Amino acid sequence: MRHVLTLFELSSAEIERIFIVAEDLKTKLQQGVREPILPGRVMALLFEKPSLRTRVSFEACMTHLGGATQFLGAEVGWGKRESIADFAGVLGQYVDVIVCRANQHARVEELARFSGCPVINGLTDLAHPCQALADLFTMREVFGGLAGRTLAYIGDANNVACSLAVACAKLGVRFAIASPRGYQFEEGFLKQLQQDSPKCEVTATTDPAKAVQDADAVYTDVWTSMGQEAEQEERRRAFAAYQVNADLMAQAPRHAIFLHCLPARRGEEVTDAVMDGPQSRVLQQAANRLHAQKGLLAWLLGSQG
Numbered sequence: 001m002r003h004v005l006t007l008f009e010l011s012s013a014e015i016e017r018i019f020i021v022a023e024d025l026k027t028k029l030q031q032g033v034r035e036p037i038l039p040g041r042v043m044a045l046l047f048e049k050p051s052l053r054t055r056v057s058f059e060a061c062m063t064h065l066g067g068a069t070q071f072l073g074a075e076v077g078w079g080k081r082e083s084i085a086d087f088a089g090v091l092g093q094y095v096d097v098i099v100c101r102a103n104q105h106a107r108v109e110e111l112a113r114f115s116g117c118p119v120i121n122g123l124t125d126l127a128h129p130c131q132a133l134a135d136l137f138t139m140r141e142v143f144g145g146l147a148g149r150t151l152a153y154i155g156d157a158n159n160v161a162c163s164l165a166v167a168c169a170k171l172g173v174r175f176a177i178a179s180p181r182g183y184q185f186e187e188g189f190l191k192q193l194q195q196d197s198p199k200c201e202v203t204a205t206t207d208p209a210k211a212v213q214d215a216d217a218v219y220t221d222v223w224t225s226m227g228q229e230a231e232q233e234e235r236r237r238a239f240a241a242y243q244v245n246a247d248l249m250a251q252a253p254r255h256a257i258f259l260h261c262l263p264a265r266r267g268e269e270v271t272d273a274v275m276d277g278p279q280s281r282v283l284q285q286a287a288n289r290l291h292a293q294k295g296l297l298a299w300l301l302g303s304q305g
């Protein structure tokens with residue numbers, strides 16, 4: 001049994017396999033075919049934080065694939081009414097897979113330890129693997145392949161940035177990140193990345209213009225993630241020079257696309273002109289959450305792995 005708590009747990013070949021299945025299922029859906037490859041399978045969606053994309057795309061995935069979902073919000077009392085171990089041991093007997101969005105990564109790890117069924121991380125403070133799968137799937141779709149491409153990430157070295165860095169390292173994509181001091185990757189993470197993918201090409205700078213100079217994709221995320229609201233003002237000041245706007249996009253190659261995991265705070269990390277401009281692929285990227293996750297589920301639960 002496999003869990004997907006971070007992308008460190010997947011090999012490059014496994015990610016490529018997920019993309020091939022995702023591509024096939026996306027084409028079929030566009031032709032009106034919803035192949036029920038997971039009949040009767042049940043997914044629990046255990047969420048401690050709000051969500052549009054992750055929740056609804058997983059619900060739609062399971063419906064398309066012939067399975068069902070149950071959404072469990074705060075009222076289920078996870079870790080409050082009973083221990084996480086007891087909760088996981090029970091829930092894992094009712095369902096085939098759990099997607100969990102949690103405040104602390106350690107809670108998802110504990111859930112996985114005791115669940116007896118696969119657990120997929122639907123976002124924690126440390127990682128957002130499903131997002132990065134959809135993002136790299138989008139780049140692969142736009143450019144017809146990934147090897148030798150460069151993704152530039154501007155902003156906070158947060159959960160999304162960490163998962164993107166791992167996905168890029170595994171798929172031969174250069175990763176250039178520009179963040180202010182104090183908001184950069186931790187040394188421990190960079191060491192783990194290097195050990196996991198010795199050939200990875202990661203560059204870190206404080207200069208956004210430098211990061212985007214060879215970019216095929218320019219990516220940003222909110223300056224203040226869920227759970228960091230108390231730091232909002234401080235973060236607005238720290239990231240003021242890190243907005244992705246028309247001036248910054250003009251420093252990137254002309255063919256570069258713009259990506260954002262969404263939700264966006266327009267006027268902060270990105271301007272309307274970039275979000276709605278010709279280089280933006282944010283809607284295609286959001287749509288691909290559905291398709292990439294189908295590939296992931298087929299690999300994890302189906303016979304297509």
Ligand code: CP
Pocket residue numbers: 050051052053054055123131261262263
């Ligand atoms: N990008 C993303 O995970 O969006 P939600 O928070 O709406 O799920």
Ligand code: NVA
Pocket residue numbers: 123158159160221222224225226261262263
């Ligand atoms: N970094 C953001 C991503 C939201 C999808 C957060 O954690 O809130």
